[in-house]
Amino acid sequence: MKQKDNLLAWRALAVTVETGNITQTALLLDLDSAKVSRLIAGLEKEIGFELFVKNRRPFIPTDRCRQILPMVLPLLDGFSRLDEFCAGTAQKILIRFSAPVEMTQQFYSQELLQYSHLNPRIQFSMLPEMTVRELLAGDSDVAVVNQSPADQSEIVARHVVSNSTPVFASPQYLEAHGVPRTPEDLSRHVGL
Incomplete structure (x- = not known):
């Protein structure tokens, strides 16, 4: 089956646009990450352009991807409603x-x-x-x-949950301003 004709491939695309993350998409679709990657790579190969900027995290959709999403999302929604109707779970x-x-x-x-x-x-x-x-x-x-x-x-x-946020200082900052040893030392440090 061509990926372009594969509803799951388009669903993987739509969810990855939402999550920006292949692993999270896999969790949400109950698939393994490798399958999600293959589905999206197959779509990219068939349609002839990249769908995500993948050299940064989270992934962001390319301009071409943003252009096709308005065509894809109503189809996915329609098939979801059809599935719900057939399964009797439309509510x-x-x-x-x-x-x-x-x-x-x-x-x-x-x-x-x-x-x-x-x-x-x-x-x-x-x-x-x-x-x-x-x-x-x-x-x-x-x-x-x-x-x-x-x-x-x-x-x-x-x-x-309660948590505390630790304060970190770079070695260069500590070298320039000294290591605070007491609470009074903190008064000489900007931002602390």
Whole structure:
């Protein structure tokens, strides 16, 4: 089968545009990373142009990829609705989930995928990190944020984890400004 005629190849493309990451796409589509890479490489070969700028992370779609997405996404949506209709599950619930990319890759993507497998009516759309303001504007349904907002009257907030952020200094900085040994020494350091 030609990759251009392969619905899974186009779905892999669309999800990789969202995630910017082959591994995360593989998790979300329940495929192995090598298969996702082959699907996208096959599309690129058949259509004659690259779909992603791959020399940086996360992957970003090329201009040509952005041009074809509006043609591809309605087809994928139509086939998804057809699948749901045939399976009798047309009343699926989509939850837009936003978190820092590293947290999504390490913690959330696998858990949410497993949850979707156990609860087929629930689907998650993984979005990049958002602020509480964007959450309140309706850009996401659930957001993992790095700080608790002072006003929590319009949201339901749950504490997930506490962590501390270490402070690092380069050897050049320490050589130029000295190594602080006491809290009083910190007063001579800009930004600390």
